[in-house]
Amino acid sequence: MKFWNSTLRSMDEYIPGEQPSNLDEYIKLNTNENPFPPSEKVMKAIIENVTPNLRRYPDSKASRVRAIFAEQNNISPENIFVGNGSDEIFTLIFRGFIEKTGLAAFPYPSYALYDTLAQGNGIKFKKIAMDKSLTVDMDKFLEEKYDMVIIANPNNPTGTYISTARIKHFLTNFKGLLVVDEAYIDFYGGSAIGLINEYDNIIVTRSFSKSYSLAGLRVGLAIANGDIIKGLLKIKDSYNVDALALAGAEAALLDTRSFEYNISMLRNNKEYLEERLSSMGFEIIPSRANFVFTKHPSIDSKMLYEKLKEEKILIRYFSGPIQSEYVRISIGTMMEIKKLCQAIASILEGV
8 A cells, every 4th residue: 555645545445246266156146247148149259350460459449339339329420439348438437527626426325336436536426315215316416516417227236217208307407417327228228328419418328248248348338429429539548448349349239139039038037036036025126127126024135145145146235324225136047046036935934
């Protein structure tokens, strides 16, 4: 810590979900990864790009990915930025789109990395509590002058969703910058991308980590008006997304058949898990993501997490107000979900 500056010393560290070294021994339902592998077309595209040309720098503007996504969503490539995961995009937003004297706001509970990145960039922020249904009340972000608001939609870890109509209504009154993190939007739809043509103060971010099964490649998108995209291109690292990641992302966008099948399978598995949990007495927060946020009246959530971990099943437990009452369970394969439910039933019998 000898050379750490004051910002680094004072900031909270983001703690990601456990990634055990002996991963094959676990059922891993704690980090919202897709349980299904990337499609064969994606794997083939990556392998085909393992050539001597890796000695060359990749396309610094990710032109092909931007063009494909633009065509699929009826927008211009000039409205799209490709980042090294959406996490890099959030870093760039904090670095270049809010003054050091500005004030940001995020819902609570939500993605804790927002807090960490704000602190790391010297940005003050407030956390706005959700309502009793664990839904974001957008009106609360109008009670004070915020320069930036970030919402995850669907929210992580609750899975709750805000309609595009509600976001549009908010933008008619909000003069700061709204960032809508749509890492989980593909599972049930309802994107706010179309609002970028009406409002110049919204950035929508997307991820290839969840619905496209590419968490290991680190590819994310920002969709916004042209001036914001120009700013992101100006402030980013020169070659922020590597050639293999770009190849995989391009193939993933084009392989719509595999994508739709993957989403369908995951939704079916989620419905099965929700039915099983409900039958065992769990309270489930309605989720439009690839996870459920749930609690049981007869067992402490931390205890449930710990007992499942003893059985080599990983789910996510969060400390802190409200969220510590729940656990978050990522949707796995049907076999994984059935083993999870068997383990939970056994645990509840002993309570």
